[in-house]
Amino acid sequence: MRTPPTLLPEKEFRSxxxxxxxxxxxxxEDWNSPAxxxxxxxxxxxxxxxxxVLAEEERAGVLLSGRKLAMAITPHYFxxxxxxxxxxxxxxxxxxxxxxxxxxxxxxxxxCGEDSHMPVPGLVHRYPDRVLFLVTDRCAAYCRYCTxxxxxxxxxxxxxxxxxxxxxxxxxxxxxxxxxxxxGGDPLLFSDAKLEAILSRLRAIPHIEFLRIGSRxxxxxxxxxxxxxxxxxxxxxxxxxxxxxxxxxxxxxxxRAALGRLADHGVPLGNQSVLLRGVNDDAExxxxxxxxxxxxxxxxxxxxxxxxIQGSSHLRASVQAGVEIIEQLRGHTTGYAVPQLxxxxxxxxxxxxxxxxxxLLRDEQRTLIRNFEGRTFExxxxxxxxxx
Numbered sequence: 001m002r003t004p005p006t007l008l009p010e011k012e013f014r015s016x017x018x019x020x021x022x023x024x025x026x027x028x029e030d031w032n033s034p035a036x037x038x039x040x041x042x043x044x045x046x047x048x049x050x051x052x053v054l055a056e057e058e059r060a061g062v063l064l065s066g067r068k069l070a071m072a073i074t075p076h077y078f079x080x081x082x083x084x085x086x087x088x089x090x091x092x093x094x095x096x097x098x099x100x101x102x103x104x105x106x107x108x109x110x111x112c113g114e115d116s117h118m119p120v121p122g123l124v125h126r127y128p129d130r131v132l133f134l135v136t137d138r139c140a141a142y143c144r145y146c147t148x149x150x151x152x153x154x155x156x157x158x159x160x161x162x163x164x165x166x167x168x169x170x171x172x173x174x175x176x177x178x179x180x181x182x183x184g185g186d187p188l189l190f191s192d193a194k195l196e197a198i199l200s201r202l203r204a205i206p207h208i209e210f211l212r213i214g215s216r217x218x219x220x221x222x223x224x225x226x227x228x229x230x231x232x233x234x235x236x237x238x239x240x241x242x243x244x245x246x247x248x249x250x251x252x253x254x255x256r257a258a259l260g261r262l263a264d265h266g267v268p269l270g271n272q273s274v275l276l277r278g279v280n281d282d283a284e285x286x287x288x289x290x291x292x293x294x295x296x297x298x299x300x301x302x303x304x305x306x307x308x309i310q311g312s313s314h315l316r317a318s319v320q321a322g323v324e325i326i327e328q329l330r331g332h333t334t335g336y337a338v339p340q341l342x343x344x345x346x347x348x349x350x351x352x353x354x355x356x357x358x359x360l361l362r363d364e365q366r367t368l369i370r371n372f373e374g375r376t377f378e379x380x381x382x383x384x385x386x387x388x
Contacts, residue, residue, distance in 0.1 A: 012292060015253040016079040031075075034224040038140065042073045048095065051078070055086035061096030068311065070153035071096055073141050077220050080249050089247045089279040092315070094141055100311035109150045109157060111307040113348020120170050122162025126350060129178050131171070134162055135198060136185035140220040143244075145274060145315045147307045147344075152185050160185070168201055171208065181212040181242075188217035188224055192232050199236045210238040214272075218243050218258045219250050225258035230265040240268045243298060246280050248288040256296045263297040270301035273339065275325075281317035283328035290329065290337040300339040305354070308346050319343070319354065327356040331372025 021031070030036040042048055045062045054062075065071045073094050081095075082088035110116075117126040124132035137152045137160035146152060151160040171177055180202055187195060202208055217224050218241075233239055241262060245251060263269060271293050273280060280286055290300040303326070306316040322341045329338045342351040360376065361368035367379045 012248070013251060013253045013256050013295075014249075016076060021075050021079060026075075032223050034221055034226075037074045037076060037221055037223055040075050041141070042075075042078055043071055052081065052083045052091070052095075054095075055097075057097045057099065058086055058091075058095050060098040061100055064098070064101055065096040066155050068100060068156065069096075069142055069144070069146060069149040070155050071142060072139075072153070074220050076222065076252075076254065077141055077250075080252070087278055089276075089285075090249060092278055093143055093145075093246060093276070096144060097314065099314035100144065102311065102313055104310075104313045107308045107310045107312065108346065109310055111309050111346055112147060112344050113346075114148075116348055120163055120166040122160060122164070123167040123170060125170075125174070125177070126348065129176055130181065131177055131179075132181050132183055133167060134160060134184050135164070135182050135187050136160075136162075136189060138184070138189055139186045140189060140217050140224075143216070143274075145276065145306055145309060145312045147309055148184075149309060149311075164198070168205075171202070171205055175207045178207060178209040179212065180208055181214060183214040186215050186217050187213050188215045188221075188229075192229055196232050196235075199233075199239070203236055210240065211236060212240045212242060214242045214244070216244040218262070219245055219255055222252075222254040222258035225261055227261060230261050230267070233262070233267055234265040237266055240270065242270050242272050242301065244273070245271050245289065245293065245298075246273050246276060248285065248292050251289075251292045251296055259296045259298055269296075269298040271298045271339070272302045272304060273300070274304045274306050275317045275322045275341075276306060276315050277317040279315075281321045281325070283325045286325050287329060287333060287337075290339065291333070294334070294337055300337055302351075303339040303341045305341070305343040307344055323354060323356050327372070330356070 045059065048054060048062060062071060077094065081091045114124045114132070117124050119125055122134045124134065126132070137154065139152060142153050150156045150158045171180070182198065199211060202211060243259070259269060273289065275281055280289060293300050303322060305319055305322055306312055326338065326341050341354045343354055344350065345352050358369055359367060360370055365381055367381070368376060369379060370376050
């Protein structure tokens with residue numbers, strides 16, 4: 001008999017309170033201020049070396065980071081980093097490495113083909129009934145595998161010139177659009193008033209049924225998720241929020257409290273992870289992550305194969321690794337905890353689901369399938385279907 005899973009102990013949600021910030025005596029009112037967190041981001045080599053022992057690959061990467069994607073790490077997120085381990089899964093996500101300069105002919109500056117599906121600046125219309133609205137080019141911290149590193153942070157090869165009014169006019173004319181995803185950059189860096197102005201303008205368009213926000217702010221900057229923000233978002237339902245978490249250590253007590261505030265205000269929460277080598281390309285790590293997400297009232301939604309962004313080869317895991325992780329989750333834990341593995345087809349083909357091979361044979365008479373234990377079963381086709 002299998003041992004039933006146990007609830008995650010409270011210690012799994014560790015607090016990273018002010019005293020952890022390099023031993024400084026940061027007043028709680030400062031630490032809990034999103035403005036203080038943003039002002040005190042680590043953005044320089046000297047700032048890193050004040051707190052961490054850097055590998056040569058990291059030091060060289062930081063010196064070159066201003067040419068591609070800026071470095072910025074909030075104090076909250078910085079506290080999660082192991083100061084002595086250059087292979088730490090948290091620091092691999094946010095500290096540049098020299099490998100970012102390696103050239104790979106398979107990599108692209110715009111791997112999802114967004115620029116070619118942009119009818120007006122900043123609005124991507126790739127799917128029939130939904131659009132991606134890139135409202136800003138700034139984030140609280142910068143992921144080294146960022147799909148939009150060409151336009152975010154202000155140092156990429158392009159600049160993001162979003163024309164908000166042109167985007168609103170386009171949406172007013174295109175009645176087939178029912179779903180708008182706000183992203184960037186990170187929309188939750190806007191003030192409550194500025195974000196509400198955008199949401200209100202979209203809500204005034206009759207055929208837009210629901211809104212989504214993609215954000216890593218609850219992870220990088222949970223102090224931003226204030227009761228006032230949550231009440232404002234509540235006024236624009238149906239509104240969904242997709243967060244981005246890759247490793248279970250990212251889900252601290254502060255993050256769980258922020259996500260709880262959003263959920264308490266009726267905001268459905270989903271998580272999108274990116275499969276990253278040395279971060280979460282391990283079934284046990286991923287299982288811990290998805291279980292903690294459910295305890296935070298977040299539904300694991302997508303597990304992305306890392307996009308072919310330039311300079312990401314050292315972070316990309318194999319597709320097979322992702323398939324094996326899904327196979328070790330499905331049937332071995334609740335279905336709510338199993339995300340859909342997808343590849344965003346290079347060049348703009350959209351999201352393509354990738355699954356383990358559960359269908360062994362299919363013909364007019366039957367479908368032969370296997371379950372998570374490797375046992376095979378036969379499902380007969382309905383007799384009426386065979387006559388057609």
